Amino acid sequence: MKRFDIKQTREMGGHIYFVRPFGGWKSANLSGEIFALLTPILASVAPLVSGGVNGQGELSLLDIEAEKAAPVIANAMSSLSGDKVETLLRKLLVQYQNISVQLEGRNDAEILTADLADELFCGETQDMFILVYDVIKANYSSFFKRLSGQFGSLLNGLLAKA
Numbered sequence: 001m002k003r004f005d006i007k008q009t010r011e012m013g014g015h016i017y018f019v020r021p022f023g024g025w026k027s028a029n030l031s032g033e034i035f036a037l038l039t040p041i042l043a044s045v046a047p048l049v050s051g052g053v054n055g056q057g058e059l060s061l062l063d064i065e066a067e068k069a070a071p072v073i074a075n076a077m078s079s080l081s082g083d084k085v086e087t088l089l090r091k092l093l094v095q096y097q098n099i100s101v102q103l104e105g106r107n108d109a110e111i112l113t114a115d116l117a118d119e120l121f122c123g124e125t126q127d128m129f130i131l132v133y134d135v136i137k138a139n140y141s142s143f144f145k146r147l148s149g150q151f152g153s154l155l156n157g158l159l160a161k162a
Contacts, residue, residue: 002021003020003021003022003023004020005020005021006018006019006020007019007020007021007137007138007139008134008135008137008138010130010131010134012124012127012130012131013104013120013124013127014104015101015102015103015104015120016101016102016109017099017100017101017112017131017134018099018100018101018102018109019098019099019131019134019135019138020098020099020100020138021098021138021139022096022098022139026096027139027140030091030092030139031140033088033091034088034092034136034140037080037088067130069133070126070129070130070133071126071129089128089132090114092132092135092136093112093117093128093131093132093135094112094113094114094117097111097112098135099111099112099131099135100112101116101120
């Protein structure tokens with residue numbers, strides 16, 4: 001089943017995070033909040049795209065390294081209220097139990113909960129945004145590829161001016 005397939009793996013702070021996709025309904029539900037957030041982020045992230053397109057002529061915004069994108073995402077989110085940011089982060093990272101983490105020195109993974117995330121990201125808030133980037137990539141990368149296919153020349157033109 002697709003919902004149990006690991007789409008992204010990330011090692012941070014000695015821990016390994018495993019990201020699974022949301023179900024179709026949940027992904028659609030969250031897309032409104034995510035795309036409202038991504039609109040200003042796309043303009044901010046565009047300069048990070050090397051040449052604006054990948055080798056196949058497709059926009060490659062989600063191919064940016066998460067470590068480079070995280071500060072830009074965090075900056076774009078700064079215009080939102082803290083409550084909105086926290087609510088969205090909780091939805092993307094813990095509410096739907098789509099992330100597991102293998103803690104350093106352990107052999108098994110456990111579901112990332114709000115309490116565990118609070119402990120793991122204490123003093124490492126940027127890592128939360130890196131993980132959010134992985135969740136967005138795991139759930140919406142095909143949307144961005146299809147979007148670039150339909151609007152590629154327009155988006156590439158915008159990127160060239162950025």
